[in-house]
Amino acid sequence: MNAPQSPAETLRAALAGLLDGLPPRQAAQAVERLIGHYRGATPTDAPILRDRADVAAYAAYRMPATFEAVRSALRAFAAAVPGWVPGGHVDVGGGTGAASWAVTATWGGVRPVTVLDWAEPALALGREVAAANPALRDARWQRSRIGAALTLESTDLVTVSYVLNELTAPDRAALVDATAAAAQAVVLV
Numbered sequence: 133m134n135a136p137q138s139p140a141e142t143l144r145a146a147l148a149g150l151l152d153g154l155p156p157r158q159a160a161q162a163v164e165r166l167i168g169h170y171r172g173a174t175p176t177d178a179p180i181l182r183d184r185a186d187v188a189a190y191a192a193y194r195m196p197a198t199f200e201a202v203r204s205a206l207r208a209f210a211a212a213v214p215g216w217v218p219g220g221h222v223d224v225g226g227g228t229g230a231a232s233w234a235v236t237a238t239w240g241g242v243r244p245v246t247v248l249d250w251a252e253p254a255l256a257l258g259r260e261v262a263a264a265n266p267a268l269r270d271a272r273w274q275r276s277r278i279g280a281a282l283t284l285e286s287t288d289l290v291t292v293s294y295v296l297n298e299l300t301a302p303d304r305a306a307l308v309d310a311t312a313a314a315a316q317a318v319v320l321v
């Protein structure tokens with residue numbers, strides 16, 4: 133009998149083939165565009181992840197590493213608070229859901245999960261990939277803009293991974309206020 137897959141293996145398998153349907157030239161252009169954005173001047177006032185090609189490129193090339201980085205931070209957090217298990221999780225600027233995968237890899241069980249992002253293509257692909265993870269099958273993937281109007285449902289854990297750098301100073305301040313008001317624990321990566 134085969135050993136069960138680890139969450140990292142499940143994620144890699146779910147991401148494999150993401151670029152298959154994409155013409156190589158389009159995939160290469162999407163990767164170049166993303167590299168340009170992430171090296172260049174952020175924040176932006178419009179989503180960087182604009183379409184399926186951008187999102188597939190981001191997920192294929194960045195998501196496994198982002199997942200590992202967030203999992204490592206969460207492991208350290210879990211070790212510091214033994215016995216604490218989040219009863220609910222909100223992933224702000226969650227994109228394709230790397231941090232949500234990392235939460236499921238850190239604490240077993242199923243909990244209400246909400247992923248918020250302003251980029252609809254990222255949410256759509258995140259939902260698709262998450263179908264491979266039983267703990268994320270009922271997650272809600274919701275369009276939401278981080279800014280002064282942001283309000284978050286009350287929850288145990290909020291994650292914000294690789295997002296702060298993309299925000300203007302006022303939006304960053306609004307996010308910090310909203311997360312502090314909503315959660316028992318906030319993990320920023």
Ligand SMILES: C[S@@+](CC[C@H](N)C(=O)[O-])C[C@H]1O[C@@H](n2cnc3c(N)ncnc32)[C@H](O)[C@@H]1O
Pocket residue numbers: 179180181195198224225226227228229230231248249250251254276277278279292293294295298299303
């Ligand atoms: C570098 S990606 C990180 C995605 C995900 N958290 C991860 O760790 O893979 C930044 C994410 O923040 C989202 N984002 C940036 N500014 C935002 C804003 N003002 N409101 C909502 N989402 C925003 C982007 O759409 C993108 O999905």
